[in-house]
Amino acid sequence: MIQVVQLFSCLDKISYIQWALDSEYILCGLYKRPTIQVWSLTQPEWTCKIDEGPAGIAHARWSPDSRHILTTSDFQLRLTVWSLVNTACVHVRWPKYPVKGVSFTQDGKFAAVCTRRDCKDYINLLSCDTWEIMGVFAVDTLDLADIEWSPDDSAIVVWDSFLEYKVLIYTPDGRCLLKYQAYESGLGVKTVSWSPCGQFLAIGSYDQMLRVLNRLTWKVFAEFTHLPNVRGSSNAVIFKEEDEELQFDISGLCLSDDPRESNFGMCA
Structure with missing residues (x-):
């Protein structure tokens, strides 16, 4: 049975929520205010409010350690790292995107943040311990889309x-290991993803092709075509997914006057 564990009241309409990775805190983005409120599941009396003022808030996210929050201001003027431990904050100027362009290492020790100034794209490497900028290097892109x-x-x-x-593949110190271009004319890359083992890199393109690179040689290991029309044997099984509107019947739900005692079980 689902029960209400805690009930928190926010100052304004909630635009976005996100759990901390350790599941102890909840981030609530009140972007219109613009304010971030943070709530503790284990310590209901503990509260935190982040107010960006005139700069506004376009997006907010947790850091891997669940003790820092990264906010991007409107118009990408700055990215701010807020500490829940000592109330300190660090600014990174000119982040390129509000949501994209930020990637953390698997161990959570470093962050890569894309910035753009003077019509040039850069990658800033930050230590997630002190949030100091460890290095900055330019990348050979016309209009950087994302990093990982x-x-x-x-x-x-x-x-x-x-x-x-x-x-492009770069080392953390800014050396370019690979520059790959499948073709020159036409629309380019749509999506990129590493394999879980890191041995392969999959690249999806607007030419309806999926190219897989081998990291040992940085050569194309395989190519797959995604055609709009499927042509195969007559006994091939084809599945088609159709969007249907979800319908819920809440007439049988029981709700107590006290939200803390509410349960979402069906009425007897």
Whole structure:
């Protein structure tokens, strides 16, 4: 039976919520105010409020240690790291995106943040212990789309916008290991993903092709075509997913006057 464990009242309409990775805290983004409220599941009396003031808030997220919150201001003027431990904050100027362009290592020790200034894309490496900038290097992109650390934290993949097909692999110290272009004309990269073992890199493109690179040689290991029309044997089984509107019947729910005692079981 589902029960209400805690009930928290926010100052305004909630635009976004996110659990901390340790499941002890809940982040509530009140972007219109603009304010972030943080609640503790184990200590209901503990509260935290982050007010960005005129800068506004476009997005907020947890750091891997669940003790810091990263907020991006409106118009990407700055990215701010807020500490829940000592109330300190660190600013990174000119983040490129409010949501994309931030990637953490698997061990949670470092963060890569994309910034853009003077019509040039950069990657800033930050230590998640002190949040100091450990290094900054420029990347060879026309309009950087996103980045992602490799599963072993030894490399960062960077890909350009759909206007230019370009995938780049950099080491954390800024050395370029690979510059891959499948073709020059036409729309470029749509999505990129590392395999869980880090041995392969999958690249989905707007030409309806999936290319898999082998990390040992950085050569194309396999290519797969995703066609709009499936042509196969007559006995092939084809599944089609259709969107249907979900319908819920709440007429049988029992709710107590006290929200803390509410349960969502069916009425007898």
